[in-house]
Amino acid sequence: MKKYILKRIIMSVITVLILITVVFFLVRLMPGGPFTNPKLTPEVKAVMEAYYGLDKPLPVQYVQYLKNLLHGDLGYSMSYSNQTVTSLILKAFPYSADVGIRALVFAFSVGIVLGIIAALNRGKKLDFLCIIIAIIGTSVPDFIMGGILQYFFGIRWGLLPIAQYKGIEYTILPMISLGFATLASVSRIMRSSMLEVVNQDYIKTARAKGISEFQVITRHEIRNAIMPLVTIMGPLVASILTGTFVIESIFAIPGMGKYYVDSISSLDYTMVLGMTVFYGVLLVIATTITDIVYGLVDPRIRVS
Amino acid sequence: MQEKMTDYILELKNVSFSFHTYGGVVKAVRDVSFSVRPGEILGIVGESGCGKSVTAQCILKLNPPKAGFFEGGSILYKGEDIVPKTNQEMRQIRGDEIGFVFQDPMTSLNPTMKVGKQIGEIIKKRKNITKQELRHQVIDVLEKVGITDPQRRLNQYPHELSGGMKQRVMIAMALIGNPKVIIADEPTTSLDVTIESQILKLFQKLSREFHISVILITHDLGVIAKLCDRVLVMYGGKILERASAEELFYKTAHPYTRGLLDSIATLETDKNAELRPIDGTPPDLFSPPIGCPFAARCEFGMNVCHKKMPDEVELSQEHKVCCWLQDKRAPRVEELFQKEWSNE
Amino acid sequence: MNNTEEIKDDDFQIIGKQLEQMESISRPALSYWEDAWRRIKKNRIAFFSLVLLGIYVLLAVFVPIFSPYDYAEQNSANLSAGISVQNWFGTDSLGRDLFVRVWMGARVSLTIGFFAALLNAVIGTLIGGISGYSGGKADMIIMRLVEVLYGIPNLIVTILVMLVIGRGVISLVIAMTIVGWIGSCRFIRGEILRLKEQDFVLAGKVLGVPAIVIIVKHLIPNVLGLIITNLTSAIPGAIFGEAFLSFIGLGVAPPTASWGILAKEGIKMLRVAPTQLLIPAFFICTTVLALNLLGDGLRDAFDPKLRGED
Numbered sequence: 001m002k003k004y005i006l007k008r009i010i011m012s013v014i015t016v017l018i019l020i021t022v023v024f025f026l027v028r029l030m031p032g033g034p035f036t037n038p039k040l041t042p043e044v045k046a047v048m049e050a051y052y053g054l055d056k057p058l059p060v061q062y063v064q065y066l067k068n069l070l071h072g073d074l075g076y077s078m079s080y081s082n083q084t085v086t087s088l089i090l091k092a093f094p095y096s097a098d099v100g101i102r103a104l105v106f107a108f109s110v111g112i113v114l115g116i117i118a119a120l121n122r123g124k125k126l127d128f129l130c131i132i133i134a135i136i137g138t139s140v141p142d143f144i145m146g147g148i149l150q151y152f153f154g155i156r157w158g159l160l161p162i163a164q165y166k167g168i169e170y171t172i173l174p175m176i177s178l179g180f181a182t183l184a185s186v187s188r189i190m191r192s193s194m195l196e197v198v199n200q201d202y203i204k205t206a207r208a209k210g211i212s213e214f215q216v217i218t219r220h221e222i223r224n225a226i227m228p229l230v231t232i233m234g235p236l237v238a239s240i241l242t243g244t245f246v247i248e249s250i251f252a253i254p255g256m257g258k259y260y261v262d263s264i265s266s267l268d269y270t271m272v273l274g275m276t277v278f279y280g281v282l283l284v285i286a287t288t289i290t291d292i293v294y295g296l297v298d299p300r301i302r303v304s
Numbered sequence: 305m306q307e308k309m310t311d312y313i314l315e316l317k318n319v320s321f322s323f324h325t326y327g328g329v330v331k332a333v334r335d336v337s338f339s340v341r342p343g344e345i346l347g348i349v350g351e352s353g354c355g356k357s358v359t360a361q362c363i364l365k366l367n368p369p370k371a372g373f374f375e376g377g378s379i380l381y382k383g384e385d386i387v388p389k390t391n392q393e394m395r396q397i398r399g400d401e402i403g404f405v406f407q408d409p410m411t412s413l414n415p416t417m418k419v420g421k422q423i424g425e426i427i428k429k430r431k432n433i434t435k436q437e438l439r440h441q442v443i444d445v446l447e448k449v450g451i452t453d454p455q456r457r458l459n460q461y462p463h464e465l466s467g468g469m470k471q472r473v474m475i476a477m478a479l480i481g482n483p484k485v486i487i488a489d490e491p492t493t494s495l496d497v498t499i500e501s502q503i504l505k506l507f508q509k510l511s512r513e514f515h516i517s518v519i520l521i522t523h524d525l526g527v528i529a530k531l532c533d534r535v536l537v538m539y540g541g542k543i544l545e546r547a548s549a550e551e552l553f554y555k556t557a558h559p560y561t562r563g564l565l566d567s568i569a570t571l572e573t574d575k576n577a578e579l580r581p582i583d584g585t586p587p588d589l590f591s592p593p594i595g596c597p598f599a600a601r602c603e604f605g606m607n608v609c610h611k612k613m614p615d616e617v618e619l620s621q622e623h624k625v626c627c628w629l630q631d632k633r634a635p636r637v638e639e640l641f642q643k644e645w646s647n648e
Numbered sequence: 649m650n651n652t653e654e655i656k657d658d659d660f661q662i663i664g665k666q667l668e669q670m671e672s673i674s675r676p677a678l679s680y681w682e683d684a685w686r687r688i689k690k691n692r693i694a695f696f697s698l699v700l701l702g703i704y705v706l707l708a709v710f711v712p713i714f715s716p717y718d719y720a721e722q723n724s725a726n727l728s729a730g731i732s733v734q735n736w737f738g739t740d741s742l743g744r745d746l747f748v749r750v751w752m753g754a755r756v757s758l759t760i761g762f763f764a765a766l767l768n769a770v771i772g773t774l775i776g777g778i779s780g781y782s783g784g785k786a787d788m789i790i791m792r793l794v795e796v797l798y799g800i801p802n803l804i805v806t807i808l809v810m811l812v813i814g815r816g817v818i819s820l821v822i823a824m825t826i827v828g829w830i831g832s833c834r835f836i837r838g839e840i841l842r843l844k845e846q847d848f849v850l851a852g853k854v855l856g857v858p859a860i861v862i863i864v865k866h867l868i869p870n871v872l873g874l875i876i877t878n879l880t881s882a883i884p885g886a887i888f889g890e891a892f893l894s895f896i897g898l899g900v901a902p903p904t905a906s907w908g909i910l911a912k913e914g915i916k917m918l919r920v921a922p923t924q925l926l927i928p929a930f931f932i933c934t935t936v937l938a939l940n941l942l943g944d945g946l947r948d949a950f951d952p953k954l955r956g957e958d
Binding site: 151 | 795
């Protein structure tokens with residue numbers, strides 16, 4: 001098991017290094033990029049040249065860049081004067097984490113329950129209802145979900161606020177719009193996984209023991225059916241994280257996603273790049289953690 | 305059947321069991337009757353698809369509840385019919401009265417639950433048992449089935465055990481509830497030959513030492529010969545011949561049983577002699593033949609075999625057979641049998 | 649024959665085996681493709697989805713050609729108009745006709761979705777197929793590369809590439825392909841590895857059938873169904889990707905219409921004219937829905953386990 005965890009961590013460190021390298025060289029390739037932008041004043045330009053060591057050869061710059069990163073230094077924002085990218089991220093990240101975690105919890109808890117209900121009622125009305133919810137979830141992009149929810153719950157019926165993030169009632173619509181697609185995939189996977197587990201030999205064994213149907217379902221069926229869900233948690237977490245880009249800008253939540261989108265439209269390259277690296281590392285960490293968790297949860301993985 | 309009811313722990317009377325499938329209704333078990341004495345090992349032998357597993361599983365009503373259904377008959381356990389029992393009532397019987405060992409120990413254990421916990425579940429359903437007592441009983445049963453170092457094993461997961469060990473765990477699971485009957489569905493098919501004989505010895509021990517009845521389902525006549533007191537030969541959802549193990553091998557009365565015997569090699573078989581497989585395939589159970597299910601593959605087949613299922617004829621107290629060759633109008637079969645037999 | 653039939657003495661004559669009685673009537677032999685087509689036609693939901701997608705494609709091709717409006721033509725006298733005889737879907741905040749913009753957007757989004765998915769499938773299949781078929785060192789190198797690339801979040805790379813090569817339809821397709829092929833590569837490689845071990849391929853090899861014949865005659869036909877299914881289910885992903893990038897300002901450049909841009913503009917006007925969001929949303933969702941349902945139908949149609957069933 002230790003070997004497995006070590007291997008995963010080494011893999012993710014390599015991935016992060018490659019990501020950072022790619023980012024570094026892409027920035028240098030960028031036409032009209034951060035360093036040739038005519039909007040820059042000479043003073044800012046001078047600061048930036050000194051900061052990035054643009055007068056030095058590329059390898060030196062690369063090492064300098066890595067050093068800065070190690071110190072958590074992502075450079076200065078170009079549109080928010082005198083603010084470092086790091087400080088902006090630190091300010092915005094709690095909001096994003098809040099929306100993201102809420103959406104994740106919402107998606108997984110409701111999705112798992114729906115999947116189980118559907119599988120246990122296979123072919124009946126409840127199953128059909130769950131399938132419809134899953135199909136809607138996979139067919140409606142999150143920003144459209146956000147817009148439609150805003151329109152009905154906020155504008156039309158005036159039930160919930162549609163902008164800002166100042167209390168529990170503000171969190172509901174973003175949570176649903178961000179989590180709905182994930183909820184749909186979770187319930188879909190849970191349903192098919194349950195249906196597969198139900199036909200396994202060990203379920204018959206469990207029944208032959210004479211334990212109650214409830215115990216057969218909870219201890220044997222659900223427990224095993226949840227396993228495949230853990231494997232896809234990485235990609236699902238990633239999709240929720242990137243989903244925050246649009247959801248935050250739609251709901252005017254001062255999180256990272258909103259800064260990210262704003263920076264793209266205002267051509268604040270240092271900001272975009274800094275945040276890209278941050279997001280990239282975050283996602284790699286998230287996938288690595290899910291892989292390790294999977295190894296911990298499923299005893300079969302531990303040996304291999 | 306004129307036996308006294310009290311002699312038997314389990315009796316099946318005219319049981320028919322069918323499945324709804326996409327293709328229609330499969331009549332998997334047709335009018336099957338047999339009984340099990342306390343402490344004996346009863347073998348059920350037949351090709352795959354002959355209905356032997358379904359018979360075994362319908363005793364505990366383990367067949368998928370919506371698809372499978374009884375078409376008739378009764379199953380008496382200690383004289384009480386269990387066919388009308390609800391799932392709730394069946395739980396008292398499963399594990400506690402009748403244990404079940406499945407064919408493939410690789411897939412029949414829950415991969416995500418520790419072995420000890422899986423075994424303990426059966427007695428945990430009875431209230432008032434302390435953790436220590438539970439652990440003690442699990443260790444006890446693991447020792448009974450010959451697992452060394454049970455303290456360590458009970459904290460392991462199934463994948464950490466070998467195939468033979470897993471099957472021992474399955475048997476421990478069937479045993480821990482102190483059942484009167486253990487049904488074993490091809491318990492050694494997926495094991496190595498060396499492990500197989502260990503497991504078979506274990507079954508023997510259960511029946512001799514703990515006086516548990518064992519219903520052993522197999523397609524392997526070798527297993528039957530080694531272990532069983534009495535044997536049922538099943539084909540096409542019906543029992544064609546029943547006898548003590550000895551009589552089955554030495555006074556074979558049904559051409560199908562003969563065919564099974566001829567198609568296996570034993571040490572005594574001359575290595576130049578040809579093994580003689582049974583031609584053809586088992587009948588289609590969507591619309592089973594009205595006559596003898598084996599008629600079409602039988603070298604002694606007669607017109608009558610296709611017209612009507614023969615009644616069971618008693619050859620000796622333990623030996624009964626369903627075959628038209630036993631009819632007085634039929635040609636003298638014993639000679640034919642002997643002739644075929646001596647040819648080899 | 650029936651049960652009550654009289655049993656005569658001459659019924660007791662040994663007639664021996666009657667094996668021909670057991671020959672069951674097998675269903676007519678259908679080729680893989682005939683069978684798949686038969687089943688997709690029978691699957692009403694999938695068939696309806698296919699028809700709906702066909703209609704959308706036709707509208708996307710012809711509406712911009714025959715409409716009296718141009719998708720970029722602004723009209724300051726007719727801002728955010730409602731649904732009317734002149735403007736079937738109303739107009740947007742710049743007075744542009746929404747009907748022509750929706751179908752122009754369909755053109756852009758469907759093109760990007762289709763070509764990005766196609767390119768991913770082709771590249772992924774080629775690399776995955778070579779990797780799986782050749783095995784050995786080539787396979788090992790490719791798989792290491794894929795493993796590392798797989799760890800990098802798709803969207804992050806796509807965003808970076810868009811920043812470097814600039815906005816536009818072709819840029820979008822390229823950006824989505826750079827890492828997008830990895831999924832189908834892994835999938836096809838696994839499938840080829842599985843097939844390679846199957847008896848019919850081994851038999852071919854033992855008999856000395858040249859590799860190219862094995863690939864063309866045995867491997868490709870067996871994975872083609874899966875590739876098509878995969879492609880169908882990849883298109884919604886690509887449409888979402890385009891919409892997402894356009895939404896965050898990295899997609900096609902205005903005034904070009906795409907469904908992502910229409911949705912973004914619609915959300916801005918939500919208070920004033922909700923139809924500006926709801927109409928494009930309807931078409932995005934029904935398209936993706938139809939593609940998903942068609943994908944499910946294809947998966948069932950090509951599933952060898954379900955062959956021959958109805």
